[in-house]
Amino acid sequence: MKFYKNLSLKSKFFTLIVGFGVAFVIFLVLTILGEAKFSKHTQEQIIAMLEQEIKAKIKLGTDSMASSLGELVKGLDEKDQIAIIAKAIDKFNFEDDKSGYYFAFQKGITVAHPNRKDMIGVSYWDAKDPNGVYYIRELFEISKDTSQKGKFVYYIFSKPLPQGGFVDAQKVAYAKLIPNTKDIWISTGVYIDTLDIYTHATSQGILGDISQTIYNNIAISMVAFLLIFFPLMWLFYSTHLRGILSLQHNVFAFFAYLNHESKQMDSIPLDSKDEIGRMAQAIDENVKRTQEGLKKDSNLVRDVLGVVEEAKEGRFGSVIENTSLNPQINELKDAINQMSHTLLISLERISKIPHASLKRIKIMTLPTG
Known part of the structure; x- marks a missing residue:
């Protein structure tokens, strides 16, 4: 803080510009970083949203397929039921990469699968994936769930x-x-990597528009910064700062004149109507009044010296007519005029006294001893 106080006004002005520029750069960096964080968060939200939508679709498709197959196999023996179910799902595929399909189990034994014929007739009740999930057991348990969710x-x-x-x-x-x-x-599902492809494509479209808007706004802000901020700062500098510097020059010039360091007031005129301009105008008016007062004082001092010189020569009665803007100097002037007038009257009285009487007064006033 002390360092900043010791800076010149010009240095403080440029410090303000640098500080604003640094703040603007920080804003841009935080905006870009925030955009990346926002993109990641948005993609996660889109993934969650699409995952819920896909779950709803595979649930609807599975429920519909199970209900339809149930009506087709109603009243048939188990072998015919399995044959109809296997034929119904054997050629049915969805997803662009054909990774979507239905498969059927009887408790833990595979009865129909369009892609893995090697699994048919094999029990997978104890099968578990690399993460230890007994997926056939869990699928069988949820197949019996009658809740709507x-x-x-x-x-x-x-x-x-x-x-x-x-x-x-x-x-x-x-x-x-x-x-x-x-x-x-009967069961079906969606591979997560396929879901990632969907969400990535969807999120990239949305985030692309958002990113484009953000970067457009940044570009517009930068152009506005260059076209508005710098001209305004230059205008501020060319008016206020130069006005303050001119005001400083005028003040120093005035004190130099006041202290008799210079014989004339070398001031810089200011024609602005703002606070600085009004301050400069007030100073100019006071400078003129001070110059007038100093001139009056100078004339009065000259008259006083003239009266003193006449008094030295024994001549009294001269009156100082010049005045000063300083009331105390005017009192001094009045006192000198009064003294000169009193001495003049005294001399006139003395001049009327007879010569013999003056001699006696002189003898009486001589020192004794």
Whole structure:
């Protein structure tokens, strides 16, 4: 704080500009960093939203498929039921990469699967994924759930690739018991990497528009900063700061004149109508009054010296007519005029006394001893 107080006004002005510039840069950096954080948060929100939407869709599709298959196999023996279910789901695929499909189990045994024929007839009741999830058990349990909300299972399973082959990927699945069957349930799900593709594409479109708006606003702010702030600061500098410097010059010049360090007042005129201009005008008016007062004082002092010189020569009665703006000097002037007038009257009285009487007065006033 002390360092700042010792700075000149010009240095303080440029410190203000630098400080504002630094603050603006910090604002830009925080905006960019905030945009990245906002993008991440938005993408997470979109992922959560789309995940809920996809869950609702696979639940609706699974419930609808289970209900339809239940009506188709009603009254048939178990072998025919399984054959109809297998035929119904064998060619059905969804998702662009064909990773969406239905599969059916009877409790823990695979009865129908469009992609993994090697699994049919095999029990997976004790199967668990790399994370230890007994996904078949959990799917069977939620298939019996009659609540409207539904439950879902997250697990890792082999995902069919468009070019052939399989790869392990995380999956979210839903299951539903097929009516009119004995513990046969149907399930489907969505692989999370597919969900990420959906959310990434959707979020990038939204975030792209948001980012574009943010960067456009930053660009507009920077242009406005360059076109508005700097001209205004220069205008402020060229008027106020220069006015203050001129005012400082005038004050120093006035004191130099007042202290007789200079014979004339070398002032810089200011024609502004703001506070600085009014201050400068007030100073100019007071300078003129002071100059007038100093001139009057000088004339009065000259007259006083003249009266003193006449008094030295024995001449009295001269009157000082010049006045001063200083009341005390005027009192001094009046006192000198009164003294001169009194001495003049005294001399006139003395001049009327006879010469013999003056001699006696002189003898009487001579010192004795």
